[in-house]
Amino acid sequence: xxxxxxxxxCDASSFTWERDKLVDFSVSYAITGTHLLVKKDSTLxxxxxxxGKRVGVLPQTTNEQVIRKVQPKAQxxxxxxxxxxxxxxxxxxxxxxxxxxxxxxxVAAIAExx
Numbered sequence: 509x510x511x512x513x514x515x516x517x518c519d520a521s522s523f524t525w526e527r528d529k530l531v532d533f534s535v536s537y538a539i540t541g542t543h544l545l546v547k548k549d550s551t552l553x554x555x556x557x558x559x560g561k562r563v564g565v566l567p568q569t570t571n572e573q574v575i576r577k578v579q580p581k582a583q584x585x586x587x588x589x590x591x592x593x594x595x596x597x598x599x600x601x602x603x604x605x606x607x608x609x610x611x612x613x614x615v616a617a618i619a620e621x622x
Contacts, residue, residue, distance in 0.1 A: 524570075542574040544604040545597060552604050558582040564593040564605040571606040 523533050544563070546552050552561060558579040565572040567586045575582055585602050587593040593605045 542571045542606050542608070544606055545594075546604045547597065547600075550603070555579045558604070561603040562601070564596055564602040566590070566593070566607075571608065575606045 527533075544552060544558075552558060555578040558575070559581050561582055562585050563575050563579075563582045564585045564587050565575060566589070572584065575584060585596070587596065587605075590605075590607065593602070593607075596602045597605050
């Protein structure tokens, strides 16, 4: 974006004052929050339940900040992208993946299709 090669981006990027120095944000077109993507039989769902659990995150995201704040004793596991995190969750390498709620709902819907 700084090279002026992109005119518009529609992605899961949270507004921050630091980012606002580099790009122009439109008015919000969606509101979401941090959700945990877990396997169906998981008992995770509260901040206390994340104590010592392996939670996948994308580095330097709002979701990473939220998990650090609500459960500092969770074991954060960094991933380069969402697909790597989804695969790790399926394989049992992590207990949960912290992501934007809207994106998590999409993944869950795809996973439930026969």
